[in-house]
Amino acid sequence: MPIRTVMKANEAAAWAAKLAKPKVIAAFPITPSTLIPEKISEFVANGELDAEFIKVESEHSAISACVGASAAGVRTFTATASQGLALMHEVLFIAAGMRLPIVIAVGNRSLSAPINIWNDWQDSISQRDTGWMQFYAENNQEALDLILIAFKVAEDERVLLPAMIGFDAFILTHTVEPVEIPDQEVVDEFLGEYEPNHAYLDPARPITQGTLAFPAHYMEARYTVWEANENAKKVIDEVFAEFEKRFGRKYQKIEEYRTDDAEIVFVTMGSLAGTVKEYVDHLRKKGIKAGAAKLTVYRPFPTEEVRELAKKAKVIALLEKNVTFSVGGALFQDFSRALVNQEEKPILVDFIIGLGGRDVTFKNLDEVLEISKKALSGEEFDEVNWIGLRKEIL
Amino acid sequence: MAVRKPPITTREYWAPGHAACAGCGCATALKLATKAFSEAMEEKYGDPNAFAIAQATGCMEVVSAVFPYTAWKVPWIHVAFENAAAAASGVEAAWKKLGRRGKILAIGGDGGTADIGMQALSGMLERRHNVVYLMYDNEAYMNTGIQRSSSTPYGAWTTTSPPGKYSIGEDKPKKWVALIAAAHQVPYVATASIGNPFDFVRKMKRAAKVDGPAFVQVHCTCPTGWKSPLEKGVEIARLAIETGIWPLFEIENGDFFNIKIQAPGGGAKVKREGGRVVAIEFKKPIEEYLKLQGRFKHLFKRPEAIDEMREQIKAMWKVLGVDVTLPKPGE
Structure with missing residues (x-):
């Protein structure tokens, strides 16, 4: 047993x-x-x-x-x-x-x-x-x-x-x-x-x-x-x-959460997926059409699954604890490449978050949501966003 | 008709067709080392093939394993420059779990051993892996085109220690890795030379047979990097021994007080006390060794540098517990 x-x-x-x-x-x-x-x-x-x-x-x-x-x-x-x-x-x-x-x-x-x-x-x-x-x-x-x-x-x-x-x-x-x-x-x-x-x-x-x-x-x-x-x-x-x-335990390269009918899908990896899923529940209660997805496999990159996921979303918000300087996060680069030649594709917005152990809170995710909503409604938005920066000490 | 037994096995593990330079002393060293290893394994385990090689990046690696060819008739692996000793540790551990008898031979040049591979070597020796580490010492980074290493001798020209108005060539004394290895108190450490192949083979066999780690530092001529005549490799290596440049010694279990020193030959007078070599009076001046090599040519216009070299050699022998006298030419 x-x-x-x-x-x-x-x-x-x-x-x-x-x-x-x-x-x-x-x-x-x-x-x-x-x-x-x-x-x-x-x-x-x-x-x-x-x-x-x-x-x-x-x-x-x-x-x-x-x-x-x-x-x-x-x-x-x-x-x-x-x-x-x-x-x-x-x-x-x-x-x-x-x-x-x-x-x-x-x-x-x-x-x-x-x-x-x-x-x-x-x-x-x-x-x-x-x-x-x-x-x-x-x-x-x-x-x-x-x-x-x-x-x-x-x-x-x-x-x-x-x-x-x-x-x-x-x-x-x-x-x-x-x-x-x-x-x-x-x-x-x-x-x-x-x-x-x-x-x-x-x-x-x-x-x-x-x-x-x-x-x-x-x-x-x-x-x-x-x-x-x-x-x-x-x-x-x-x-x-x-x-x-x-x-008896199921694994998928990309695990989706409440993505059916979602307009904004938050994509992340690791333990942050738990926080994000809870945040999605919180948004759904407020009637916001949000979903989440987690990459269990990052390499080989699950291109096909990313393309399937992309069909379900108007905006994909990538939450990532890494950065390539002057470019953005790795997921942003990989998602961009997976979708660049697709006829219909969602808007990608990149979020650099939680570096060096900085806690990721619902308040941070609210910030992510606001920027994602801007993208959804056709307003101007920044492609790469550093979330939770303490601007007062910069 | 009686057939004389060859002095060493005719089995070859380092096959002809490798791409080493003509006159390469290191190729000779590897040929002899693998033969010696095979004999040792046959004598110890009844299986002449009971060994595998883990080798560092370097001349002897790139010339011996160019895909789709190999010069190796023994299981062989190359990983990178600085980690032959670590890779050998892994192979040895795997063999232990597979219940395979035999010994692992790690091979690196002086750059891969004295410099970039020093830490991995120390770790392997300290952890007491059943590995022989063979350092083939041609006294510079020859694979990349003759740059100085910490094993380059004082006064030598290399492309990164060129003589000039403000330089006599390499300006640091040679680092003796064998002494550092011995400080790990491993069962067996020796220096050897292709100038004395019988001594080298004996030491490689000894190293292969001891239980636990061993280290052998073998002096190999490099005609390309030393700017020396192709056909004089063994002669030059022998002159290094006979003039006092290259000491031949063995240290067991880090017991520096009972270091075994081999007589250098060349007419040198050896003084022993209680079986221990305490003094050597060399008869051949180091100039006989230096003059055959273009890398030391500039020193002949700077005799004070050659005198400084003599002082450094005396100091090195002092560490071995031996007082030496080194003649000047004509003395």
Whole structure:
């Protein structure tokens, strides 16, 4: 029987790792993710998890050791955040290019400077061109489930890509919520053993991994990463369906909330989706036709689902905890690209919100609504809006 | 007719056809290292192939694995420049969980080891992974076109340490990574040279056979970067040993007081006390080594720089607990 209990997202991630039975874990402490390697250390120390836990001297070495282990043919896991993920950046490209299905749990945290340990998504969003798949959890149960799902998708022969699962710093990493821990036997059946046919370092069948490619081959190698990301779209749907069948919890790349007949749809990711859904209920009571949508999968980007969603809205308000300077948020860029050649499309309005752990309140969302209404009624509006700025200290 | 047994296995793990420069001393080092490793694995585990290689970006990486070709007949992985030791840690951990016997060989040049890979190396040694780290030391960033590293010797020309009105070339003493590795109190640390292949092979076998981490720093000539004659690679490397430039030593478990120093040859007089080398009187002046290499050519117009080099060499030997005398030409 699954165990119903309460735990922090960090503990849920450690439990997911334990259930997935990786053979090698390499990790380095960093706020807010430190509890994950701590908890895994306990599992290993107690004999509850039969894995090598490499206590590396940096995140760069953590991901490098994961690449070595994964290339040797075993399931690998690590956890990090913020500066740690930024330090891994170089090797993230390599892991994807070498088609190694490593899974990272990311306690989404801002990037320096100024140094700040609280939540936004700049760390993982900044890795969006590495070739990694990206999943974002709304709550602690999703953090656990999405790690299991990520292993299954990553190791699929049609995919073979690494994956990161983001969950918001402190809001989830350090907050206790009800979580159901699935049965080990069911997880074993779901994931199976990892026995790669492309990555092993076995003296009985020596292969060379990580070669140099000249211009005659480099583009094709990169194209296979593109292709794998495209394949992943279908595989993710299949795995979501299988997950629902086995564990009873439904996942979708984009989860919609009260979008039928909605004029304004608020789109976001992570724990902010919870706040936004409640705000939508609040607006509906007042007769305002508002809806919400949450991206559970950010990479591969769910283009088709975005186009479907766009048909239902007159204005899409993108609420995002990240920024590309002089451009706007990542979702704004990605939604723009998904819709630019569509005949009919909603107006997109971008909102940079909640950076560095700034709380997102209904008052902030009222501001979002006012600007979105302007767009809806054909008034002038700013495309990119920083919400909740303390103008008095600027 | 009696057939003489070859001094080392005829098995090849580093295949011909790689793209190293003519006369590359590092290619020779890798050929010997893999042969030695294979012998050690055969002797220890009864399986000559019980090893895999994790290699840093660098000359020996780019010349050996150009898709769709490979020079490697052993499982081999390259990840990036600074992380061969970390990648090797992961491979070793995976092998442990797979129940596979054998040892991992990590390989990096002096830039990938002494500079950008220093932290990963320290971590791997400290965590006591069952990995041998081989640093092939050609004393500069040769892959990018001869820039100084912290392992470049005093006085050497490189493209980033050019001699000029205000420069004698590289102006810092060489950093000896083997001593830093030994400070981790790992089971085995050695320096070696392609100028003494038998000593190198013996040390590689020893390193491969110990349980836990080992570090070997091998001096390799680079005709391209040293501006030296292609055919004189081994001779130049041997002169480095015989003139006192390149010490050959072994340190077990960080026991600096019981460091083992190999006699340099070249007529040098070695003085021992209680089996320990305490003094060496070299007979060949360092100029014999320097004059064969274009990278030191400018020093012959700056004899005070060569004298300074002698002082630095004495200081380095002092760290090893050995008093050396170094002759000047004609002495």
